[in-house]
Amino acid sequence: MRTLVSRLRAALTPRSLHAQITLLASAVIAASILAMMAIHVTDVAELRESYVEILLLIVTTSAALHFILRHALRPLREASRFARGLDADPGERFTTTGQSIEMKELGLALNELSERLALDRLALDVQAARTEGILDTAPDAILGIDADGRIVFTNDAVSRIFGHDPVAIRGRALTALVPGFDARRIRETLDGGILTGGSTRHAATVETTGLRNGGTGFAIEVVLGEIECAADLFCTCVIRDITERRQGEEWTRLANRALDCSGNGIVISDMRLPGEPVVYANPHFETITGYAPSEAIGRNLGFLQGSSAESPQTLSQRRRLGSAIRSGRSASVEILNYRKDGSPFWNELTIAPVKDASGAITHFVGVLTDITERIVTEQALAERGSRLDAIFSLSPDGFAVFDSRERLAYVNPAFLDMAGVSPEVFDRAPTLDEFDAALGERCDPAQPYESLADAQAREPAGGKRGGTPIHLKNPSRILERHVRRTREGGTTILYFRDVTRETEVDRMKSEFLSTAAHELRTPMASIFGFSELLLRRPYDEKTRRDLHETIHRQAGLLVNLLNELLDLSRIEARAGKDFRIRVQPLAPILRDTVAALLVPNDLRTVELSLPEAELLVRVDADKLRQAVTNLLSNAYKYSPRGGAIAIDTLPGEHDGRPAIGIRVTDRGMGMTPEQAGRAFERFYRADASGNIPGTGLGLCLVKEIVEIQGGRVDLQTQAGRGTQVTLWLPLPVHELAAA
Amino acid sequence: MDRILIVEDQPDIRKLIRMTLAFGYYEIYEAENGLEGWARAQGLRPDLILLDVMMPGELDGFQVCEKVKADPALGRSTAVVMLTARGQKTDLEHGAKSGADGYLTKPFSPLELVDKVEELLARRATRAA
Numbered sequence: 022m023r024t025l026v027s028r029l030r031a032a033l034t035p036r037s038l039h040a041q042i043t044l045l046a047s048a049v050i051a052a053s054i055l056a057m058m059a060i061h062v063t064d065v066a067e068l069r070e071s072y073v074e075i076l077l078l079i080v081t082t083s084a085a086l087h088f089i090l091r092h093a094l095r096p097l098r099e100a101s102r103f104a105r106g107l108d109a110d111p112g113e114r115f116t117t118t119g120q121s122i123e124m125k126e127l128g129l130a131l132n133e134l135s136e137r138l139a140l141d142r143l144a145l146d147v148q149a150a151r152t153e154g155i156l157d158t159a160p161d162a163i164l165g166i167d168a169d170g171r172i173v174f175t176n177d178a179v180s181r182i183f184g185h186d187p188v189a190i191r192g193r194a195l196t197a198l199v200p201g202f203d204a205r206r207i208r209e210t211l212d213g214g215i216l217t218g219g220s221t222r223h224a225a226t227v228e229t230t231g232l233r234n235g236g237t238g239f240a241i242e243v244v245l246g247e248i249e250c251a252a253d254l255f256c257t258c259v260i261r262d263i264t265e266r267r268q269g270e271e272w273t274r275l276a277n278r279a280l281d282c283s284g285n286g287i288v289i290s291d292m293r294l295p296g297e298p299v300v301y302a303n304p305h306f307e308t309i310t311g312y313a314p315s316e317a318i319g320r321n322l323g324f325l326q327g328s329s330a331e332s333p334q335t336l337s338q339r340r341r342l343g344s345a346i347r348s349g350r351s352a353s354v355e356i357l358n359y360r361k362d363g364s365p366f367w368n369e370l371t372i373a374p375v376k377d378a379s380g381a382i383t384h385f386v387g388v389l390t391d392i393t394e395r396i397v398t399e400q401a402l403a404e405r406g407s408r409l410d411a412i413f414s415l416s417p418d419g420f421a422v423f424d425s426r427e428r429l430a431y432v433n434p435a436f437l438d439m440a441g442v443s444p445e446v447f448d449r450a451p452t453l454d455e456f457d458a459a460l461g462e463r464c465d466p467a468q469p470y471e472s473l474a475d476a477q478a479r480e481p482a483g484g485k486r487g488g489t490p491i492h493l494k495n496p497s498r499i500l501e502r503h504v505r506r507t508r509e510g511g512t513t514i515l516y517f518r519d520v521t522r523e524t525e526v527d528r529m530k531s532e533f534l535s536t537a538a539h540e541l542r543t544p545m546a547s548i549f550g551f552s553e554l555l556l557r558r559p560y561d562e563k564t565r566r567d568l569h570e571t572i573h574r575q576a577g578l579l580v581n582l583l584n585e586l587l588d589l590s591r592i593e594a595r596a597g598k599d600f601r602i603r604v605q606p607l608a609p610i611l612r613d614t615v616a617a618l619l620v621p622n623d624l625r626t627v628e629l630s631l632p633e634a635e636l637l638v639r640v641d642a643d644k645l646r647q648a649v650t651n652l653l654s655n656a657y658k659y660s661p662r663g664g665a666i667a668i669d670t671l672p673g674e675h676d677g678r679p680a681i682g683i684r685v686t687d688r689g690m691g692m693t694p695e696q697a698g699r700a701f702e703r704f705y706r707a708d709a710s711g712n713i714p715g716t717g718l719g720l721c722l723v724k725e726i727v728e729i730q731g732g733r734v735d736l737q738t739q740a741g742r743g744t745q746v747t748l749w750l751p752l753p754v755h756e757l758a759a760a
Numbered sequence: 761m762d763r764i765l766i767v768e769d770q771p772d773i774r775k776l777i778r779m780t781l782a783f784g785y786y787e788i789y790e791a792e793n794g795l796e797g798w799a800r801a802q803g804l805r806p807d808l809i810l811l812d813v814m815m816p817g818e819l820d821g822f823q824v825c826e827k828v829k830a831d832p833a834l835g836r837s838t839a840v841v842m843l844t845a846r847g848q849k850t851d852l853e854h855g856a857k858s859g860a861d862g863y864l865t866k867p868f869s870p871l872e873l874v875d876k877v878e879e880l881l882a883r884r885a886t887r888a889a
Contacts, residue, residue, distance in 0.1 A: 550780070
């Protein structure tokens, strides 16, 4: 029933306002008329007539009402038409002139709305343009994707990154650009992502491969963002070309690996932070310093200086570092640092600044090298060098060192001395050839100089055997030259040994040998010859006796010679250890000596003067006897024309202590000063002709014997006038007390 | 009789040579040093000189030998035997250079000396003939 009523009502309710008013008014009129009739009309017939009239009246009234209302309501219709058109033309104005009050108000309200709408629309347009502009200038490709995985929106970057027309690509699947990213994959990716901004929307970032127009792949990063509100958008998709970043990352990885593998310690200090702390240290830093990178990071690298930080050397190196850092220069210093365990090491620290685009220093990179070994080696080398220098300058042998360009680099004092040149001569650093030539000029022309080149030609190996003899004229010296060339560096070293004395000794030795042979052969000739004659030929008794005497005498001479030789070599070898030294009176020793002296074919006697008081000496009597015998024997031999030979004693001193002198004086041939200077040299004989028999050992023996007993020998002589030799013997201590 | 001159500073050696040659038919002369030896050689014109190498004085044996060999009157007719106590190779060479005809090293065997003297005199006789 109710449904029927509502349906009827709906059917009877006209759509337009004026129709409703008309219908309502008609109904009111009809009701009024019927009421009036009910009051005034009593007759039914009359009533029947009146119905028609009434019906007519109602119809005309309704028609009139309809017309009037329709006219009156037209502005309202226009207003609604205007309102409908506002969407298309916001900002249009509704004409209110000549309108009813109500319509005017409606019109004003509509205009206000229109104006606001226009402003909103403008603002929207601006925002849209701005958004579009932003999207188009974005370096990343920004895509809108619908739920089917289709591209619904693109920005300009799509063309740059993918090479596709940004508009033409719309409507195609995202897989065209990002292979594999279909709707399902997008959904899964998003679900695996994170929720953004406390909402339920997902966002996800993945790195994958993009497909450029033309089919080449490249590394991309895809950021997917879920959108809830937009009807045709399911998500946004921001795609970035990360090829460069990948390369950069790879570089960083390689660089890091390189840093890790480096045999140097590498640290980076941030110069923008207070205290300029270490922000990076590579693994080898720990190998060198013992500090793990984590222990170094955050500290200033100066912590390695430890206790040496204030040492003068470290201070100077720190100043160098400091000034390099302030001026933003690279620098390299060698500085003493300490490891974590406290052990010191030499650190070769090289620092280099890192600047940003504006040129401001942001970091310093430090490279540490443990050069302890090198420093130790260098110090050892320097020490070795100074030792060699000391050896060179102290060496009695001469050295001249030439560098690889064959220029004189060093010549030692011994060489200057032996060559008799002043150091200034070599100020100009002569070449090897000049040096060689100069040396050649100083040589004795009688002994031709063998130049270096000649020596080299003769012995290319450099001379393993003896050196080259060089006979200098002034000073008269004989040098032995050795040449060595170092294999590396090409240094040439000339080594000179002064063999003057050695050569002389050699010469004297060989002279001695032949002299000794001569001296030995002469008595042997007598012994051998006479004994052969005795064996072979018959002689009378007298002759035989004479020959036997001769043989015996010569044999005695032979024995003396041999004894002298043996004595000298024994004294030299034993250095007096077999001396039987004791305190005893001097007089008997001298008396015995003179008495025992047997000089063949000489009838001269020795004048012996002894003091009256008994003199005690501390000597080996046999050795003293031998020494005095030698002196007396010399006195005889070297005064062939006769002349008195005397022996006496005199007081004096030796070595600051009282001594007794035993003096032997002859009036013989004496010696020249030159001969006297060499009289005590072994094998030296004042008479080289061989006229006077002797070994050249007699005075040597005397000197050895006296010196071993704590004394000395004085020699005074004058050629043609004679010789005086004094043996000084220290007096025994208790002898002093007695005196 | 061949004339032999001994030039030797050691009296014992002179005596030895004298006694060694005493059994031969020689006229023996002696000199104590080189200078005296050279003087006597010039005067005596000996057939043979026994000459010691090492002698005192201004002339040693080699020098005397050289002088003798260089002398036109003596040179070829006088044989020279050097007596040396050294017996080294250099001495032998020196002797040969000086023109010595023979060489004896001390100590020498007297019989060897006799042989040497006789040999040289015989050679000289052959050459003269």
